[in-house]
Amino acid sequence: MACIVASSLYLARLPLGSPKQTILDGIFGTGSPKRRYYYYFLCSCIVVESVALLSHLIIVGLSSALLVTGCGIVILARAIGLYTKKFTIHSTKAVVAVSVACCVSYGAIALMPLRDIYFERLMPSQYTALQRPGVDVILGGEEVILDSRAMIQTKGATLCFYTRENMAIAYAHNYDVTEKRRVKIQSEVIPDASIVVSTDVGVVLAGMPLPDGRQVLPLGGTEDITLGGRALVVSKDREPYEVTVEYMGRFGNYLHISLEPDRRADKALPGASGSPVVQNGVIIGFVNRTHRFSSTFYAIVAVELYEAAKSYLVP
Numbered sequence: 001m002a003c004i005v006a007s008s009l010y011l012a013r014l015p016l017g018s019p020k021q022t023i024l025d026g027i028f029g030t031g032s033p034k035r036r037y038y039y040y041f042l043c044s045c046i047v048v049e050s051v052a053l054l055s056h057l058i059i060v061g062l063s064s065a066l067l068v069t070g071c072g073i074v075i076l077a078r079a080i081g082l083y084t085k086k087f088t089i090h091s092t093k094a095v096v097a098v099s100v101a102c103c104v105s106y107g108a109i110a111l112m113p114l115r116d117i118y119f120e121r122l123m124p125s126q127y128t129a130l131q132r133p134g135v136d137v138i139l140g141g142e143e144v145i146l147d148s149r150a151m152i153q154t155k156g157a158t159l160c161f162y163t164r165e166n167m168a169i170a171y172a173h174n175y176d177v178t179e180k181r182r183v184k185i186q187s188e189v190i191p192d193a194s195i196v197v198s199t200d201v202g203v204v205l206a207g208m209p210l211p212d213g214r215q216v217l218p219l220g221g222t223e224d225i226t227l228g229g230r231a232l233v234v235s236k237d238r239e240p241y242e243v244t245v246e247y248m249g250r251f252g253n254y255l256h257i258s259l260e261p262d263r264r265a266d267k268a269l270p271g272a273s274g275s276p277v278v279q280n281g282v283i284i285g286f287v288n289r290t291h292r293f294s295s296t297f298y299a300i301v302a303v304e305l306y307e308a309a310k311s312y313l314v315p
Contacts, residue, residue: 119258119298121249130255130303132221137161137283139215140276141234144170145184146177146195146203158236158274159185160202160286160305167313168208172274172288172300174200196312201254201305202274204312219302220282222248225257231284233259233268235275241266245279246296254308255301257285268297
């Protein structure tokens, strides 16, 4: 906000006839110095928006709100100038007051979901240890597709695990299922499969045929996670690969672990959501988030996923 105000003041105070002023007047048109403040305010908003988009910063939401506010200010300033034939100091103060109020409001709204997209690293004393749920499941890792019959909005992910009751869960994050869809496993339609519900921790499926010869492993709690230790990620379209379990942390209300592969090429790719993470013969988590600018990716702790979806998985 301070950068936008400062840059707009600087632009508005450029000497008339200077090269920069001539270019800006060519874009926005000439007008009184007071009115030019608001045209340049919009210009500054656009610049901040562009920088935020290019760098993919969290402030992109705030800058978008400022851009909308800037457009409203320009329209209001133009209306005052057209209908009153003047732009008095009182109207200037009114517009500034309204713009500041809008910026603060929009900024608060834009930053409200910050807790859900920011990885909050935790020390062992900062979270409650979660015990094993005492459940053995059949290891997943294959591709699952919820196929639209209209052949649009088809999105693939990875199956987390199967239960002995022919239930399964995939994605390890929310997926908006807006219509009845066919369930495909490795591109093969499963005629008896159906979508039960989409939860915050994945899509629950019923009527799933159990694979033959697949490992049966326990779901682990936080005490089964060895930070700094090695783990194996089982994902579709590639052989299982090793990662280092770096930190315990939180996204929103759920505990997660951060994972670092040995090679950047082993970074979790689109469609890897739901991939099981196995450490010492126990499933400790399921991949559900990646980091755009680094090879680090994240997995929700296994017991957190199970407890959140348990009511749908247990008949």
